[in-house]
Amino acid sequence: MRQAGAPSAEVRSRRRAALxxxxxxxxxxxxxxxxxxxxxxxxxxxxxxxWQVLGAIALAxxxxxVAHLARTMGLTRQAVQRSVDELRADGLVRLxxxxxxxxxxLVRMTEPGEAAYRAASRRQETWADALAADLPPEIIEAADxxxxxxxxxxxxPDPSPATAPDTLETC
Amino acid sequence: MRQAGAPSAEVRSRRRAALxxxxxxxxxxxxxxxxxxxxxxxxxxxxxxxWQVLGAIALAxxxxxVAHLARTMGLTRQAVQRSVDELRADGLVRLxxxxxxxxxxLVRMTEPGEAAYRAASRRQETWADALAADLPPEIIEAADxxxxxxxxxxxxPDPSPATAPDTLETC
DNA sequence: GTCAATTTGACAATGTGTTGTCAAATTGAC
DNA sequence: GTCAATTTGACAACACATTGTCAAATTGAC
Numbered sequence: 434m435r436q437a438g439a440p441s442a443e444v445r446s447r448r449r450a451a452l453x454x455x456x457x458x459x460x461x462x463x464x465x466x467x468x469x470x471x472x473x474x475x476x477x478x479x480x481x482x483x484w485q486v487l488g489a490i491a492l493a494x495x496x497x498x499v500a501h502l503a504r505t506m507g508l509t510r511q512a513v514q515r516s517v518d519e520l521r522a523d524g525l526v527r528l529x530x531x532x533x534x535x536x537x538x539l540v541r542m543t544e545p546g547e548a549a550y551r552a553a554s555r556r557q558e559t560w561a562d563a564l565a566a567d568l569p570p571e572i573i574e575a576a577d578x579x580x581x582x583x584x585x586x587x588x589x590p591d592p593s594p595a596t597a598p599d600t601l602e603t604c
Numbered sequence: 605m606r607q608a609g610a611p612s613a614e615v616r617s618r619r620r621a622a623l624x625x626x627x628x629x630x631x632x633x634x635x636x637x638x639x640x641x642x643x644x645x646x647x648x649x650x651x652x653x654x655w656q657v658l659g660a661i662a663l664a665x666x667x668x669x670v671a672h673l674a675r676t677m678g679l680t681r682q683a684v685q686r687s688v689d690e691l692r693a694d695g696l697v698r699l700x701x702x703x704x705x706x707x708x709x710l711v712r713m714t715e716p717g718e719a720a721y722r723a724a725s726r727r728q729e730t731w732a733d734a735l736a737a738d739l740p741p742e743i744i745e746a747a748d749x750x751x752x753x754x755x756x757x758x759x760x761p762d763p764s765p766a767t768a769p770d771t772l773e774t775c
Numbered sequence: 776g777t778c779a780a781t782t783t784g785a786c787a788a789t790g791t792g793t794t795g796t797c798a799a800a801t802t803g804a805c
Numbered sequence: 806g807t808c809a810a811t812t813t814g815a816c817a818a819c820a821c822a823t824t825g826t827c828a829a830a831t832t833g834a835c
Contacts, residue, residue, distance in 0.1 A: 448739065451745045452744055454745075466627055466631070498813075508792075511814090514815085515792090564623060565622075575743065580630065639793095670783080690820095705830070706830065708784080
């Protein structure tokens with residue numbers, strides 16, 4: 434009998450092939466998801482990137498500076514900074530002084546920004562319903578679990594502490 | 605009893621939440637995978653994008669022009685063109701005249717290019733083995749099947765004919 | 776054979792992310 | 806309180822993908 438810690442070359446090769454396929458499909462799905470998201474909110478003056486920033490603002494219990502938003506989202510400061518600059522230019526977001534830190538202004542949604550975000554959220558709901566129609570939740574959850582496991586292995590012990598505490602759990 | 609076509613609001617909402625989580629994790633995993641891939645082959649003079657182009661060349665039975673490679677890879681002509689330009693500048697790839705089409709030169713790997721690709725493939729094998737260690741192949745394959753199903757729904761009837769014939773049908 | 780439609784590569788602009796560097800502001804060890 | 810380390814935003818450069826436009830080459834209907 435085979436021991437648990439010593440899988441056959443056959444199993445190893447099947448596993449490797451399956452993982453390679455999965456990875457390639459993650460790349461491809463990432464591409465079509467971004468394209469779909471952009472198309473979904475384009476006429477609201479949003480893109481996937483800006484939408485994501487609005488989401489981070491909406492989920493936070495209080496207005497946050499750019500660097501804090503970036504940590505929450507797992508992106509770099511600069512990437513978020515650019516999106517915020519654009520959102521500000523379009524009037525969807527505004528900066529307010531931070532009493533605790535003169536440089537780190539707090540980002541807050543304007544009324545038009547909140548309206549756009551609400552509209553995007555409403556569309557995303559029906560879009561997701563249509564996309565997931567007749568897929569068993571268990572299958573989706575199992576796949577998500579695997580993706581998380583892979584990400585955890587790739588990123589090391591705990592690379593995204595911002596994911597944990599209080600922000601992302603609520604969504 | 606509940607009919608198959610009319611899921612409860614409860615199931616629908618669970619499904620929606622699961623799908624949203626999955627999508628966010630696809631984005632995150634995409635990011636760490638690209639970073640890992642870049643790190644894996646950086647010292648070979650490769651990046652994820654260049655590596656992918658070399659892979660398409662290696663898999664093709666004969667040298668192909670840039671536009672054909674792009675279709676095979678599901679990317680735009682211009683994106684592949686730039687990678688090919690860079691690979692050519694680094695001597696990993698070379699263009700040869702196409703007897704059937706004066707403009708569409710054929711892209712072929714040079715000996716250094718093949719050496720780099722072989723080295724990258726070897727590393728990828730051990731990397732994938734380590735990453736997939738102790739994950740049951742069935743789980744990986746099931747997750748991959750779901751990603752493919754989602755992609756098929758998002759992209760419409762048949763958006764990537766190059767991938768289709770024998771890969772997508774099997775899931 | 777002719778000519779419109781398609782394919783191909785070149786070029787430019789844009790979106791989104793990265794890294795690196797810098798100065799100002801804040802924090803913390805002492 | 807002082808001063809080094811960290812955090813923050815500004816700015817620049819780059820990697821990778823997109824779209825759009827153009828001219829040359831090829832293909833196909835006629």
